[in-house]
Amino acid sequence: MGFLDINNATKSYGSVQVLHEVDIEVEEGEFLVLVGPSGCGKSTLLNMIAGLEEISSGEIAIKGQVMNGVHPSKRNIAMVFQSYALYPNMTVGKNITFGLEMHGVEKSTRDAALGDVAKLLQIEQLLDRKPGQLSGGQRQRVAMGRALVRDPDVFLFDEPLSNLDAKLRVDMRTEIKKLHQKLGTTIVYVTHDQIEALTLSTRIAVMNGGYVQQLGTPKEIYDTPSNLFVASFMGSPSMNLIPVTVRVEGNAVYADTTTGDGSPAALAFAAPSEVLKSYDGKTITLGIRPEAITDPEGADRNSTHIQSVETMVEVTEPAGSDTFVTCTLGGQECIARMRADADVQPGQKMPFTINMEKAVPFDPETENRIA
Amino acid sequence: MAVATQDSAVRTGRATRFVLYTVLLVFALFYLLPLFIMLVNSVKPLGEITGGSMIALPQTWTFEPWAKAWSEAQVGVEATGLRPYFWNSIRMVVPAVLISTILGALNGYVLTKWTFRGATVLFGLMLFSCFIPFQIVLIPMARVLGEIGLAGTTTGLVLVHVVYGIGFSTLYFRNYYAAFPTELVRAAQIDGAGFFQIFWRIMLPSSGPIIVVCVIWQFTNIWNDFLFGASFASGSAAPMTVALNNLVQSSTGVKEYNVHFAGAIMAALPTLLVYIVAGRYFVRGLMAGSVKG
Ligand SMILES: Nc1ncnc2c1ncn2[C@@H]1O[C@H](COP(=O)(O)OP(=O)(O)OP(=O)(O)O)[C@@H](O)[C@H]1O
Numbered sequence: 182m183g184f185l186d187i188n189n190a191t192k193s194y195g196s197v198q199v200l201h202e203v204d205i206e207v208e209e210g211e212f213l214v215l216v217g218p219s220g221c222g223k224s225t226l227l228n229m230i231a232g233l234e235e236i237s238s239g240e241i242a243i244k245g246q247v248m249n250g251v252h253p254s255k256r257n258i259a260m261v262f263q264s265y266a267l268y269p270n271m272t273v274g275k276n277i278t279f280g281l282e283m284h285g286v287e288k289s290t291r292d293a294a295l296g297d298v299a300k301l302l303q304i305e306q307l308l309d310r311k312p313g314q315l316s317g318g319q320r321q322r323v324a325m326g327r328a329l330v331r332d333p334d335v336f337l338f339d340e341p342l343s344n345l346d347a348k349l350r351v352d353m354r355t356e357i358k359k360l361h362q363k364l365g366t367t368i369v370y371v372t373h374d375q376i377e378a379l380t381l382s383t384r385i386a387v388m389n390g391g392y393v394q395q396l397g398t399p400k401e402i403y404d405t406p407s408n409l410f411v412a413s414f415m416g417s418p419s420m421n422l423i424p425v426t427v428r429v430e431g432n433a434v435y436a437d438t439t440t441g442d443g444s445p446a447a448l449a450f451a452a453p454s455e456v457l458k459s460y461d462g463k464t465i466t467l468g469i470r471p472e473a474i475t476d477p478e479g480a481d482r483n484s485t486h487i488q489s490v491e492t493m494v495e496v497t498e499p500a501g502s503d504t505f506v507t508c509t510l511g512g513q514e515c516i517a518r519m520r521a522d523a524d525v526q527p528g529q530k531m532p533f534t535i536n537m538e539k540a541v542p543f544d545p546e547t548e549n550r551i552a
Numbered sequence: 553m554a555v556a557t558q559d560s561a562v563r564t565g566r567a568t569r570f571v572l573y574t575v576l577l578v579f580a581l582f583y584l585l586p587l588f589i590m591l592v593n594s595v596k597p598l599g600e601i602t603g604g605s606m607i608a609l610p611q612t613w614t615f616e617p618w619a620k621a622w623s624e625a626q627v628g629v630e631a632t633g634l635r636p637y638f639w640n641s642i643r644m645v646v647p648a649v650l651i652s653t654i655l656g657a658l659n660g661y662v663l664t665k666w667t668f669r670g671a672t673v674l675f676g677l678m679l680f681s682c683f684i685p686f687q688i689v690l691i692p693m694a695r696v697l698g699e700i701g702l703a704g705t706t707t708g709l710v711l712v713h714v715v716y717g718i719g720f721s722t723l724y725f726r727n728y729y730a731a732f733p734t735e736l737v738r739a740a741q742i743d744g745a746g747f748f749q750i751f752w753r754i755m756l757p758s759s760g761p762i763i764v765v766c767v768i769w770q771f772t773n774i775w776n777d778f779l780f781g782a783s784f785a786s787g788s789a790a791p792m793t794v795a796l797n798n799l800v801q802s803s804t805g806v807k808e809y810n811v812h813f814a815g816a817i818m819a820a821l822p823t824l825l826v827y828i829v830a831g832r833y834f835v836r837g838l839m840a841g842s843v844k845g
Pocket residue numbers: 194197199217218219220221222223224225226373
């Protein structure tokens with residue numbers, strides 16, 4: 182049993198079911214990120230953990246205690262909202278200690294706790310200001326201070342960075358990560374930004390349409406997405422999905438496809454499973470991350486399954502640290518991520534090397550990964 | 553080029569402004585004229601009014617009419633002046649405004665932040681009460697007041713005005729709180745604040761502008777009401793408006809216009825005062841609320 186247990190929890194509004202049997206166990210000190218497109222039910226799940234929404238069926242337990250029907254203030258959780266939800270009429274100091282006051286903590290203890298948190302978040306000089314007199318980043322800090330001061334069992338964050346500008350968002354992201362490493366608290370964090378999910382989390386739950394599509398470490402989610410939704414949702418630019426035909430030759434399995442000018446190309450799978458062999462002659466979808474397609478010099482030296490395909494460079498997009506190169510494979514546009522100084526010109530025909538160790542086969546019908 | 557256009561822009565601006573201010577001034581004078589006449593005539597001896605012009609400034613200044621209207625004029629059976637009725641009105645308007653505003657705020661809070669099945673229908677019904685003409689409820693109201701033993705009392709009048717005012721005050725607060733972020737209420741819930749703590753500590757401190765709007769509206773309506781006052785609280789419990797009417801209508805003796813003018817100003821002063829004191833906050837509050845920050 183985990184620290185935070187979500188057991189077959191569902192949520193319905195009337196006859197509409199917005200969450201389907203969610204089953205997640207969170208260990209103490211874990212940083213779980215719920216990620217998914219808008220309307221997939223992330224906030225709903227978070228609010229159910231917080232006690233702001235009732236659970237339609239199933240149960241949620243914190244530290245082994247079932248929380249169904251327990252008031253939010255009695256769950257020993259703290260939440261940081263997207264809009265920060267700072268009380269506009271109170272000073273920063275009051276905002277942070279309001280929860281302690283409501284829980285009947287003495288003034289001297291409150292002040293001591295406020296001092297600690299203000300120091301940790303470096304907001305000591307802001308304590309007498311009203312929220313209206315703060316910048317976005319400062320408000321964000323105060324909102325976190327309000328959560329931290331309670332020393333809760335579980336922290337809940339609902340898209341806390343989505344109101345900040347791009348630069349500040351990256352800074353605050355690092356800060357949250359540092360804070361987590363320093364304090365070792367258990368965090369459930371909602372975002373629709375897959376980069377945030379990958380950088381912050383120790384585990385990710387990818388959600389879509391009220392279902393948890395995949396639960397796993399960032400590496401698992403990124404390298405072995407369990408279905409086409411996860412594959413295309415996580416990663417930017419997203420995974421290339423190329424239609425290929427499976428051909429089994431003894432122990433080797435090939436993916437037959439075509440290059441830009443229609444000439445055939447065959448890619449040998451790195452470690453073909455028995456299941457994959459049963460697809461002999463069928464068309465499947467092959468998922469390849471952009472960084473697994475490079476120029477020959479940029480190929481991963483540790484990989485033993487580098488395949489080369491000669492095709493035409495269509496577009497190059499230099500993006501500072503990388504250059505994105507578009508080519509055509511299997512009649513589909515394909516994006517390759519190359520080094521910034523890779524020597525590629527549009528219209529030029531060149532060998533693209535594909536790291537087949539990182540290729541993931543999907544069944545186009547069930548959309549699931551072929552294990 | 554830029555300089556030229558700016559120049560002509562300033563010039564046309566000046567011309568338009570001149571016309572605008574002249575028109576505004578004329579209108580202002582037009583609207584101030586009645587007040588001027590009332591003020592001027594309330595400080596003249598009666599002879600100057602009946603014998604001379606209404607617009608002329610007084611030759612002899614006297615505050616006799618004010619004193620008379622306040623404490624000596626024949627209003628009811630006894631010659632008490634308007635004073636007791638003024639206090640009647642204060643005793644009616646203060647609790648009625650306070651209670652209807654607080655109830656409206658509570659209603660708005662519940663209707664937006666603690667919604668329940670049928671909340672919209674309930675709100676619709678409350679809104680409906682704003683549009684029921686006074687005349688329709690007179691008889692049922694009189695009956696109810698009689699049943700509960702409040703007929704002809706100031707307390708009864710307070711009850712009537714509270715009941716009638718809740719519709720409007722609820723409308724104001726509900727619409728104001730609908731735009732109030734629900735996340736704040738949720739944050740407070742997680743912080744452990746209860747229903748009333750959230751109301752007192754979070755909602756009310758942020759409700760300044762709408763409280764002012766509601767108080768101004770309720771105060772002017774209740775203070776100026778004549779129909780309910782005349783119907784439910786005649787005699788010694790009558791409010792200022794009814795008393796003023798009695799003073800002016802009294803058929804005995806000569807018509808003391810100067811006293812009537814003084815009485816009318818007295819009856820109008822409290823609402824004027826509320827506008828002057830609260831009106832500034834009213835505008836300022838609305839402005840502050842509209843700029844997000
Ligand atoms: N009170 C409600 N009544 C009916 N349906 C609701 C209600 N609240 C939310 N929903 C539905 O539940 C689904 C999930 O909503 P939720 O707010 O959890 O989405 P989300 O994943 O947080 O999206 P976003 O990224 O936009 O915040 C949505 O389809 C929404 O329409």
